[in-house]
Amino acid sequence: MNFKAMLLGGVFASLIVSPVLADGHKEISAEKIKEVTSKIDTSAIIANDKADKNWPTHGLNYGETRYSTLNKITHENVSKLGLSWSTSLESRRGVEATPIVVDGVMFVSSSWSIVHAIDAVSGKELWRYDPEVPKNYAHKGCCDVVNRGVAVYKGLVFVGAFDGNLHAIDAATGKRVWKTDTIIDRTRNYTITGAPRVYNGKVLIGNGGAEYGVRGYITAYDYKTGKQSWRWFSVPGAPNKPYENASMKTAAKTWDNSAEFWKAGGGGTIWDSMAFDPELNLVYVGVGNGSPWSQKIRSPKGGDNLYLSSVVALNADTGAYHCHYQTTPGDTWDFTATQQIILDDIELNGKKRKVFMQAPKNGFFFVVDRTNCKFISAKPFVKVTWATGHDKDGKAIVAKGARYENGSTYEAIPSAYGGHNWHSMSYNPQTGLVYIPAQGIPLTYTDDPNWKLNTHVAGQAMSGMGWNLGVVFNKVPPKEKPFGQLLAWDPVTQKPAWKVQYASPWNGGTLTTAGNLVFQGTADGRFVAYDAKSGKTLWQTPVGTGVVAAPITFEHKGKQYVSIGWGGVYGQLQRATERTGPGRIYTFAVGDTAPMPALVKRDPANLVSGVAFKQDDFGPGAGLYVANCLFCHGVPGVNNGGNIPNLGYSSKSTIENLHDIVLTDALQEGGMPSFKGKLTKDQTKQIAAFIQGVADSLKPKPKK
Ligand code: CA
Numbered sequence: 040m041n042f043k044a045m046l047l048g049g050v051f052a053s054l055i056v057s058p059v060l061a062d063g064h065k066e067i068s069a070e071k072i073k074e075v076t077s078k079i080d081t082s083a084i085i086a087n088d089k090a091d092k093n094w095p096t097h098g099l100n101y102g103e104t105r106y107s108t109l110n111k112i113t114h115e116n117v118s119k120l121g122l123s124w125s126t127s128l129e130s131r132r133g134v135e136a137t138p139i140v141v142d143g144v145m146f147v148s149s150s151w152s153i154v155h156a157i158d159a160v161s162g163k164e165l166w167r168y169d170p171e172v173p174k175n176y177a178h179k180g181c182c183d184v185v186n187r188g189v190a191v192y193k194g195l196v197f198v199g200a201f202d203g204n205l206h207a208i209d210a211a212t213g214k215r216v217w218k219t220d221t222i223i224d225r226t227r228n229y230t231i232t233g234a235p236r237v238y239n240g241k242v243l244i245g246n247g248g249a250e251y252g253v254r255g256y257i258t259a260y261d262y263k264t265g266k267q268s269w270r271w272f273s274v275p276g277a278p279n280k281p282y283e284n285a286s287m288k289t290a291a292k293t294w295d296n297s298a299e300f301w302k303a304g305g306g307g308t309i310w311d312s313m314a315f316d317p318e319l320n321l322v323y324v325g326v327g328n329g330s331p332w333s334q335k336i337r338s339p340k341g342g343d344n345l346y347l348s349s350v351v352a353l354n355a356d357t358g359a360y361h362c363h364y365q366t367t368p369g370d371t372w373d374f375t376a377t378q379q380i381i382l383d384d385i386e387l388n389g390k391k392r393k394v395f396m397q398a399p400k401n402g403f404f405f406v407v408d409r410t411n412c413k414f415i416s417a418k419p420f421v422k423v424t425w426a427t428g429h430d431k432d433g434k435a436i437v438a439k440g441a442r443y444e445n446g447s448t449y450e451a452i453p454s455a456y457g458g459h460n461w462h463s464m465s466y467n468p469q470t471g472l473v474y475i476p477a478q479g480i481p482l483t484y485t486d487d488p489n490w491k492l493n494t495h496v497a498g499q500a501m502s503g504m505g506w507n508l509g510v511v512f513n514k515v516p517p518k519e520k521p522f523g524q525l526l527a528w529d530p531v532t533q534k535p536a537w538k539v540q541y542a543s544p545w546n547g548g549t550l551t552t553a554g555n556l557v558f559q560g561t562a563d564g565r566f567v568a569y570d571a572k573s574g575k576t577l578w579q580t581p582v583g584t585g586v587v588a589a590p591i592t593f594e595h596k597g598k599q600y601v602s603i604g605w606g607g608v609y610g611q612l613q614r615a616t617e618r619t620g621p622g623r624i625y626t627f628a629v630g631d632t633a634p635m636p637a638l639v640k641r642d643p644a645n646l647v648s649g650v651a652f653k654q655d656d657f658g659p660g661a662g663l664y665v666a667n668c669l670f671c672h673g674v675p676g677v678n679n680g681g682n683i684p685n686l687g688y689s690s691k692s693t694i695e696n697l698h699d700i701v702l703t704d705a706l707q708e709g710g711m712p713s714f715k716g717k718l719t720k721d722q723t724k725q726i727a728a729f730i731q732g733v734a735d736s737l738k739p740k741p742k743k
Contacts, residue, residue: 064160067144072156072165073211075142077194081238085317094140094591097188097234098463101315102382105465106551107592111599112629113554117568117578121631123600124162128155130622133587134604136188137234137463137548138624139196140593146210147604148186149622152200152231156213159602160595162626166213170200177201179228181250181506182670187311187461188234190242192262199231199244207242207265219265221246227253227304227494233311236322239355241268243322245309249330249375252494252507255307257324259358269358273307273326273346286346286360295340303337303492303507306330307347311377311461314395319410321352321361323395325377332455333509334371334442336490343368348376350397350405352412362412366399368435371442372425372484373455374401381466381473382409387531396530398464398475400457401425403435406530418533420526421458421477422519425451443484448515454482456544463548463589465557470527470571472536474557477526478544481517482665484510513662525549525559527574537574543677547603548589560586560603566625580635582625602626646676646687646738650694652728660729663722667714675730676737687734694730698723 084095091099091107099105112120128134128149138147145159151172156165177184180201190197195216196208203222208215221244222229228251235244241259249255255273260266272283275291278301282288294300312325326349329337338344348367353360367374376399384391387406395409402423406415414433425441443449462476490509523544527536547560556577557569566586567579582603590603604624623636668686675687686694698720699705704713718726 066161066163067158067165069211072144073194075144076191076196076210079141079191080193081317084238091592092594093142094138094593095191096139097137097190097236098314098379098381099591101238101317103312103314103379104381104383105463105549105589106467106553108553109592109594109599110553111594112552112556112592112601114556114570114577116629117554117556119629120568120578120580120601120627121629122580122633122635123160123626123628123631124633125623125625125636126157126162126164128153128604128622128624133183133185134622135185135232135461135588136604137589138591138602138604139189139191140591140602141191143595144210145602145624146189146191146196147624148189148198149604150184150186152184152186152198154189154196154198154208154213156196156210157624159593159600159626162624168196168198168206168208168213168215170198170202170204170206170218172201176230179251180230180232180247182232185232186234187232190235190237192237192242195262197235197237197242197262199233199235201230201232203229203231203246205231205235205242205244205260205265207262217265219260219267221258223256224253227251229253236313236315237262238315238317238322241355243313245324247308247310249304249306249308249327250506250508252303252330252492253306253308254301254304255309255327257309257353257358271353271358271360273309273351274305274344275301277301284360290345293343293345295338295342298336298339300337303494304330305337305344305347309377312380314380314382315355316382316393316409319393320355321409322355323350323352323380323382323409325350325375325380325397325399327375327377328373329370331490331492331507331509332371332373333486333490334369335486336509338369341369344370348374348399348401350376350380350395350407350412352409364405364407364412364414364433366397366403366405366435367401368437372401372451374425375399375457378457378459378461379463381464383466383468385471385530387415396466396473398459398473398477398528400453400455400460402453402458404473404475404528404530404533406533407433416533420475420528420535421479422452423458443486446486448483448485450481450483450515450517450519452481452519453479456480456482460545462546462587465549465551466530467551467557467571469553469555470536470551471529471531472527472571473530474549474551474559474571475526475528476523476546476549476559478521478523478546479519480521480544481519482512483515483517483662484512485514487511512666513659516658516661523562525557525569525574527557527571539569539574539576543674545585545587547586550590550592550601552592558590558592558601558603560588560590562586566590566603580627583636598628600626600628643676643737643739646734647689647691647694647731648734648738649691650727650731652724652731656725656728657732659722660725660727660732663718663726664729667718668726675733686730687737689730694727697727701726
């Protein structure tokens with residue numbers, strides 16, 4: 040089948056499992072959508088906090104707690120949860136979005152930034168809006184053509200499209216109202232994958248692109264017109280130009296100009312996390328990694344390189360810098376601080392404190408005073424080797440060897456994948472616990488002696504090709520094993536309360552509710568409800584393939600629902616020939632009984648066998664596989680299905696002759712780039728050794 044045709048999705052009919060609606064549910068009209076969405080503004084979003092009937096903004100509330108006070112679904116009746124409906128998003132790529140729900144209408148984005156309005160009671164699609172991202176834009180993004188959600192405000196729906204355009208859509212009709220270009224330099228590889236946030240008539244959106252060499256910033260636009268209200272850059276620009284504001288002057292002192300860092304942009308993209316405190320009138324934004332990754336190349340004499348890897352508080356009206364806390368000084372590992380920022384008031388030493396909490400990639404859980412960004416506490420929530428702790432001002436003490444000094448190799452724990460990534464966490468004030476999709480995917484870092492700045496040649500989506508890193512991965516194979524877990528973390532004692540171990544890293548975001556529940560989708564294709572206090576599994580259902588998106592809950596006509604979409608980087612692996620269910624939203628309620636869509640499973644007995652390989656090739660092959668193959672093809676035999684083949688199920692001759700595909704343009708039409716000049720034939724043998732080795736380990740052992 041033609042790969043492009045597949046991506047366009049035109050060949051896939053919409054699959055809707057018809058719901059049984061005993062209450063004679065009527066389809067919602069455009070007038071009604073207009074009426075209910077027009078009421079959504081800053082005060083409505085704040086007021087929703089008391090009842091949580093709707094899910095009106097990305098993190099449920101402006102503090103982004105993802106804690107719902109709805110308690111009709113409880114730890115006692117959750118076992119009776121059944122499917123209300125499931126709706127296909129006709130997406131063959133990752134679905135990472137958190138849906139927005141307003142009075143029974145759901146707005147959710149899927150891959151290629153396509154927005155769907157869905158009747159949240161019946162699952163019927165009401166309209167679909169395609170921002171028409173050019174398909175050749177895919178190679179400008181690091182991690183698939185994903186979108187993490189939309190925003191709704193006064194009758195409009197906002198989506199940041201993958202090509203960097205911000206669109207405002209009429210919530211009632213799905214027609215475009217305005218569109219604005221957020222990109223400052225179209226010769227660079229800027230993208231948008233994050234969800235906009237809207238408050239006080241301003242739509243806030245940042246960009247991605249730090250892997251390719253860009254300068255990060257965040258922009259606020261007028262919700263009615265799309266006109267720019269303010270913009271804040273996260274790193275300094277070229278020194279021959281004036282500073283945009285005082286915070287840039289401060290930041291410039293923490294960079295070394297000798298390597299002309301501004302030519303690679305410096306990085307610091309604000310690609311995901313934001314939170315808003317209406318009382319303090321501050322927005323909090325999470326800043327990403329440096330461009331290039333290696334600080335030795337970017338800023339050879341070191342320095343903190345502000346405001347990389349920081350949470351920054353900005354005046355909500357003007358975008359003026361208020362304060363910051365830097366989670367990783369002088370980042371050299373891709374330790375972004377773009378992970379979720381939760382605002383809440385918690386009791387510490389008998390005193391209520393206004394804090395923000397973050398579990399960024401670097402593996403420390405941070406509690407910081409959000410009025411002034413002063414450090415309160417930090418403890419590792421997973422194993423951490425890059426820093427030994429924090430000084431009294433809260434500055435990380437970097438461990439010897441962690442900067443892979445003098446040509447040495449450092450095994451990063453956590454690595455660039457993060458001890459926690461963008462998958463949302465949630466904070467339940469009843470249990471006092473934060474529920475973190477924690478993980479570890481080890482990588483070793485060594486200097487790349489061949490690195491040359493190249494910001495204008497596009498890479499290949501998710502392959503690592505064309506990235507400006509200055510780092511070679513897994514030249515020495517990592518010793519640690521990957522893991523994934525649901526971690527319940529006490530932010531007061533900075534200790535774990537309980538953990539659930541998973542088969543794989545890269546699990547979905549979490550939701551917690553007043554029903555003493557935590558919901559999470561897993562990489563191994565389940566949707567699970569846990570007791571929030573104990574971590575006991577109370578209910579689960581298979582959803583066919585790995586989940587990375589976060590669940591939501593809402594109430595309509597007195598009934599509480601829970602919804603989740605699946606997909607993500609691993610979600611790209613959904614395979615047309617294997618499964619009937621492309622990217623999909625599932626909605627559940629107590630006592631509902633709609634049938635789950637049929638799904639076909641891979642049989643591990645059919646994994647590739649018989650490819651002869653040298654055991655010594657397995658380790659280097661693992662490193663090469665992670666750096667070159669993993670993002671598209673997944674872990675052999677683990678991330679099954681998908682429109683891109685899982686190589687664990689290749690034929691013996693394909694794996695034996697991998698160089699015939701990898702080092703030629705044989706499959707270019709299907710989207711597979713040639714690695715000629717990047718990999719050698721011997722290295723393809725090492726990759727083959729890794730694939731066969733993993734397949735051997737996953738095959739069921741013959742019964743004796
Ligand atoms: Ca990054």
